[in-house]
Amino acid sequence: MDTATLNSPSSMGNSASGFFARTTAWLDARGRGAWIAAMVASYVVFWPVGLAMTAYMVVNNKFSGGGSSKCCRRxxxxxxxxxxxxxxxxxxxxxxxxxxxxxxxxxxxxxxxxxxxxxxxxxxxxxxxxxxxxxxxxxxxxxxx
Incomplete structure (x- = not known):
């Protein structure tokens, strides 16, 4: 690939969304503890990022540990x-x-x-x-x- 293709806005958007998708999948594979550790680390690095991560976790129900909350359903x-x-x-x-x-x-x-x-x-x-x-x-x- 040439540098024009790598620096195009569409490829940069895909790599950013790919990064977030890979990161989300990686954290999901490691469970709720990994999500909480990442949230705490993001607060330490830069509190607005930690706040955004907390909001993301609440909206996407990451505090329940993925599918573990299903075991409590009747x-x-x-x-x-x-x-x-x-x-x-x-x-x-x-x-x-x-x-x-x-x-x-x-x-x-x-x-x-x-x-x-x-x-x-x-x-x-x-x-x-x-x-x-x-x-x-x-x-x-x-x-x-």
């Missing part, structure tokens, strides 16, 4: 918890315990659903009884007139 814990430890007895115990807990959770959720349905039915029956009582008194008043 239903995805089994993906991270099912890694083998190498101890067959413990792995069997862990798998059985997780299966039992998931079964208990399912049973409890079904119980809560039945409880909600029973409460809704009781409220509806009470409403219908009150409404029926109003209708009877309305018809009684009409007959009495």
């Amino acid at each position: 239903g995805s814990h089994s993906i991270h918890m099912n890694r083998a430890t190498g101890n067959a007895a413990f792995d069997t115990y862990k798998d059985e315990t997780l299966r039992r807990l998931e079964e208990e959770q399912t049973n409890f959720e079904e119980f809560l659903e039945r409880l909600r349905e029973a409460k809704d039915k009781a409220e509806f029956d009470q409403f219908m009884d009150e409404r029926g009582g109003q209708r009877k008194s309305d018809t009684t008043d009409d007959v009495a007139r």
Whole structure:
């Protein structure tokens, strides 16, 4: 490549964005600690850069350590918890315990659903009884007139 191509504005923009993309990928590969260390270092070097880096980290959710926050979401814990430890007895115990807990959770959720349905039915029956009582008194008043 000649120097005119290297110094053109389009190639300089690409190299700058390439630098940031490479740096972001490098920090992502090393985790949340690398992001925090880079942020602290940028504050030491020049505080406005540190402030900009903090804003970037907040906007792009870099404080959560990448994908590690997903393990705390409901239903995805089994993906991270099912890694083998190498101890067959413990792995069997862990798998059985997780299966039992998931079964208990399912049973409890079904119980809560039945409880909600029973409460809704009781409220509806009470409403219908009150409404029926109003209708009877309305018809009684009409007959009495």
